[in-house]
Amino acid sequence: MECEGDKTYTEPGSCPVCKMDLTLVELTSKTLADESISEESIFNLTSKWHTEENEVIQLKDLKGKTLVMVMIYTSCKAACPRLVADMRNIEAQLPDEKIKDIQFVMVSIDPETDTPERLKAFAIENMMDEEQWLFLQGTEGSVREFANVLSVKYKEISPIDFSHSNIISVFNAQGELMHQQEGLGVNNKETIASILEVTP
Template sequence: MKKYYWISILISAMLVLSGCAEFEAETDWKVRDFSYMNQNNEEVGLKELKGDIWIADFIFTSCETVCPPMTYNLTKIQKQLKEEGINDVRFVSFSVDPEVDTPEKLKEYISNYEADTKKWDLLTGYDQKEISSLAEESFKVLVRDDPSSDQVIHGTSFYLVNKEGKVVKNYSGVQDVPYEEIVSDIKLLKKPYE
């Protein structure tokens, strides 16, 4: 009996090591329909992102604290994905200060980073109420004006969205960013489609 136990453990380990691991979603949040303007004055919405894996976050160009490191961290993820030969993941940064963040401002902001903007949409073209509602409903995060400053209070997570438009996992976007885990999760999420 003991012999069969060890054989089954060995077979299980071999299956995991041979790449039979599957992506396990931690969340199942449907992203509601949207269509906004990106930094190139192009309409980008859920329809255009359907069929792509994407990573979303919430930022604004005059942010004095968390946004610059978050954007830098996303560029690092983008580079790691490229090194792994994964070039089809999209990045979507929603501005939480849309009245200030015009497409031109967003374009200028992202130009300060080593980002591949062909696969990165920085979105605006809505009002504060709209982005607060989208953030809360689809990403389970609060976006609020800070009454004591010109800053906006918002979450600092990165959200992994599958090809069907569902948020399946989120990660820290500022400190202790799990780069390897994110790349590994994307590889696993892509597997069924290869």
Template sequence: MFYLRDFVLIASLVSALSASAVQAHEHEHQHHDKNETSEAVEPTKLSEESIYNLGSELLDSNGKKVSIVSLKGQPVVISMAYTSCAYACPLIISQMQQLEKEVEAQGLKARFVIVSFDPKVDTPSVMKKYAEKRKLSSRWNLYTSSSDKTPREIANLLGIKYKKMEGNDYDHSFIITVLDKDGVIRGQQIGADKEPKELIKFLKN
């Protein structure tokens, strides 16, 4: 005969087992979430050779402060110039545009960056107008800074030398550099007499 006390006993056992199963599931779920969270927030370490370790702060063409490490994520073709330059700097940009066409033709990814070493003249608005004048695509970022300190730091890492001359002109190196997605130098074109398309091989690795 089935008594009420038997029903109560069975109900209590089922309830206890269900509660235990729920607690176990919640514990496992919390543990899983914890692991996912720790993996998501764990920062990616930069190579010691990355120029992004510099952490320099730049100004984009809208006047917004950005860190150089914001370039991280895809290959970068980078050089330095100043907007009032009459010969070498326009040639640097033209050669970078030639490389950009090759990048597009081969379906590769890359960003193109110019950092000004004349921050007093090359304000964000000046850089923006210069980009429009040269019809630079959305692949390009033109940066200036609030002082000469940041350009000097970046120039040193890229091997670029520049010196201010009379009449607000600069004597400077002609160097175009390819960085990998983590900011490590993969190759350079040194001199205007080289073929910029040769840099394409450094964008494939």
């Protein structure tokens, strides 16, 4: 029930303010979707991604879970193994009952090398092939766009080597950025607190 645009009532009858009859307002799924995705949400990005299972998804398909995201590439021998270890360390500190509501997402900055097959093999090698882990391969354009959103800088040094920022980002279930952890092997107490705060 609605009156004056912003007041809502759950019972039929008349408005105590203007005395007009209350009318039932149907909330469509579109209305609900529009309400829950803000302008800051990464779910507004329309790029398509391949998962390690070679399924095509958009970021909005991840809506409803807390997202812990990092940009890596599988042939990296320096920073990325440390970032993977940091992600594993964060996962290990979270209560088991929360894990079902959290998605750990590894986004490749090297879409040419990191095919879905390669990402799948990497996931298995690193024991990250459980449901809470997701690996994404995009196009060069979608990777660049997403890196800009996360303030991740990366640069190709050679065909198999990139210089890149080491940032782990936490998003709430509506895709809004809540926290970023920068550096390798840093104290992740604030990151854990942020994840627990936004995960029901």
